[in-house]
Amino acid sequence: MKNYFISGATGAIGSALIPVLLRDPETRLSLLLRAASNDDLAARLESLYRFWQIGAADTARQRVRALRGDVTRPRLGVDDADYRQLAAECTHIVHSAGNVRMNLPIEQARHSSIDSARYIIALAHACPLLAKVEFVSTVGVGGRTHGYVPEEWLSGARDFHNTYEQAKAEAEDVVRLELERGLPLTVHRPSMVVGDSGNGRIIHFQVFYHLCEFLSGRRTLGLSPNFGGARLDIVPADYVARAIAWSSTTTASTGRIIHSCSGPTMALALEPLRESVRRAFTLAGRRVPRLVNLPTGVFSKLLSAASLLMPADARRAVKTLPVFLDYLATEQTFANHRTQELLAAAGIAVPLPEQYLQQVLGYYLESSARS
Numbered sequence: 102m103k104n105y106f107i108s109g110a111t112g113a114i115g116s117a118l119i120p121v122l123l124r125d126p127e128t129r130l131s132l133l134l135r136a137a138s139n140d141d142l143a144a145r146l147e148s149l150y151r152f153w154q155i156g157a158a159d160t161a162r163q164r165v166r167a168l169r170g171d172v173t174r175p176r177l178g179v180d181d182a183d184y185r186q187l188a189a190e191c192t193h194i195v196h197s198a199g200n201v202r203m204n205l206p207i208e209q210a211r212h213s214s215i216d217s218a219r220y221i222i223a224l225a226h227a228c229p230l231l232a233k234v235e236f237v238s239t240v241g242v243g244g245r246t247h248g249y250v251p252e253e254w255l256s257g258a259r260d261f262h263n264t265y266e267q268a269k270a271e272a273e274d275v276v277r278l279e280l281e282r283g284l285p286l287t288v289h290r291p292s293m294v295v296g297d298s299g300n301g302r303i304i305h306f307q308v309f310y311h312l313c314e315f316l317s318g319r320r321t322l323g324l325s326p327n328f329g330g331a332r333l334d335i336v337p338a339d340y341v342a343r344a345i346a347w348s349s350t351t352t353a354s355t356g357r358i359i360h361s362c363s364g365p366t367m368a369l370a371l372e373p374l375r376e377s378v379r380r381a382f383t384l385a386g387r388r389v390p391r392l393v394n395l396p397t398g399v400f401s402k403l404l405s406a407a408s409l410l411m412p413a414d415a416r417r418a419v420k421t422l423p424v425f426l427d428y429l430a431t432e433q434t435f436a437n438h439r440t441q442e443l444l445a446a447a448g449i450a451v452p453l454p455e456q457y458l459q460q461v462l463g464y465y466l467e468s469s470a471r472s
Contacts (some may be wrong), residue, residue, distance in 0.1 A: 103128045104190045104230075105349070108172045108221065109198030110134065110149060113294045114237060114345070116304040117338035118195065119165075120153050121346045129164045131187055133179070133198070135171055142169045152304055172198045172217040177224065188227040193349050196221045197237040201307055203263035203424050210268035218272040222279050225286075233355070234286035235345050236276050240334070240362055240435045241266035242290065249365065252358045252439045262428045280356055287354040291341045292362035292435060298337035298457040301464030309335060310465050312425055316375040317382045321422075323390030326400040328371035331429050334362045335369065337457055340449070344440075347447045354443065362451075364437035369454050371429065377458060385466040397426065 105122060109115035110132040122128050132149075136142035146167040155161050168187065170178035179187065200213040218236070225234050243250030244259035244266055254277055261267040273288060280286055296303035312333075314320050341361040348354040363369075379389050395403065401423065408416045441451060 103192050103232075104131065105129070105193045105195060106131045106133070106187060106191045106224065107195045107197065108133045108177075108217070109196070109237070111145070111304065112197055112199070112201075113303055113305060113307060113338050114291065114341050115195070115197040116149065116152060117297065117342035118197070118345055119149075121339075121342045123155075123161045123164065126164075130166070131191070132165065132167050133170050133172060133177055134167050136167075136169045139169065142167050172196070172220060173212055175220060175223075177220055184224075188224060188229075190230070191224070191228045192230045192232050193235075194221060194225055194228075194231070194233070195235045195237070195345060195349065197235075197345075199237070199269075201265065203265045203308075203428075204421070205264050207264045207267065210264040211271065214265075214268035214272040215275060218275050222276070222284070225279075225284055232285065233349050233352075234284060235349050236286055236288050237345070238273055238288050238290045239266065239269050240290045240292045240360060242270040242273055243433065243435070244270070245431050246433060249434055249436045250360075251436050252360050254358065262431070263424060285352070285355050287348045287357055287359060289341070289345055289348070289359045289361055290435075292334040292336050292360075294338050294341060295335050295457075296337065296461045296464050297339045298452045299339070299460065301457070301460035301462070303338060303461075303464070306465060306469070308425075309461075311421070313378045313462065313465070315422060315425065316371075316378045317387070318379065318390045318392050319382070319387070321404055323393050324400055324404055325375070325392045325394050326397040326426065327394050328375070328429065331371045331432065332368040332434070333371055333374060333429065334364070334367075334435055335454055336362050337452060337461070340451055343449050344444055347444065347449060353446075357439075357443065359443070360435055360437040360440045362435045362437050363454055364441075364451065365434035367451070367453055368434060369458075374458075378462065381459065381462040381466060385463075385470070387466070397430070401426070 107115055134142055134145050136145055168179050168183055176184050225231055240250055244261040293309050295309050344361050382389050
């Protein structure tokens with residue numbers, strides 16, 4: 102019997118992982134969820150069941166339990182009795198929780214990434230039956246590195262695009278020390294996570310979807326920066342989930358860095374991606390303005406001035422655009438050849454973005470039309 106503890110079950114990766122793990126009838130799951138009360142905890146778990154399409158009569162529910170807590174608090178904010186039981190039974194840990202906001206104050210970003218890593222490690226050391234830890238980071242730990250970000254542990258000073266990258270990089274340093282002390286773990290660095298490669302489903306619309314709104318021109322009055330040769334690396338949530346699930350069952354990945362990303366040959370060029378986004382929006386009945394391509398500096402100044410005439414919600418959205426532009430300005434790719442070789446043995450191959458992009462956009466547009 103495998104007993105998994107999972108943080109981040111309500112996130113894009115965690116919510117994709119749970120159905121994969123539940124395919125094994127010998128697997129039980131303990132999910133850490135933030136909740137104001139036990140009733141709220143039950144309601145949040147029920148919401149997750151709906152997303153996973155696990156009905157009330159499905160026996161899979163018997164292998165899932167929810168724990169009320171917070172991964173950024175000592176002992177995960179869990180009741181003492183529950184914590185002791187968790188530590189006694191846990192065989193596998195998947196830490197996928199994290200605040201993905203890119204512009205948090207650095208101390209808040211560190212609290213989310215570093216403190217949670219330390220409390221997960223404390224749990225790992227308290228588990229006598231522990232077999233493996235899967236730690237979810239991000240390819241962004243490479244910072245403003247030009248060229249490839251290697252599938253290796255990184256060290257030394259780096260310049261980061263945002264506090265999210267910096268805090269995740271510092272959390273990796275904490276985790277690396279535990280690996281050197283013998284803790285069996287693997288670090289997973291996904292790129293920008295999007296919906297399921299088959300049907301586009303995703304639990305929350307995060308960074309990629311906000312970027313698509315900008316690419317459509319709808320939030321910028323048609324103004325658009327000249328992207329040149331910039332590329333965007335995206336990866337579907339189900340691919341990341343399969344990689345984590347497989348990694349948790351083998352020692353072959355222990356100590357490894359797994360880059361769950363499209364990689365240098367598959368990353369999408371932004372110019373054609375923008376056209377695909379605008380075409381999808383148009384086919385879905387969304388009006389898109391005529392584009393006016395501008396040098397990035399001119400674009401930023403004009404948009405800042407134009408935002409004064411926008412409604413408050415649009416103005417707030419526009420304020421986040423510099424974060425995206427800074428991220429996209431670096432001509433950067435993420436190596437993934439070692440990861441592909443490792444996962445090939447398990448029959449897991451990274452899909453071409455062109456094979457799932459329309460499903461991802463379609464699900465977003467259909468869902469947002471209903472909301």
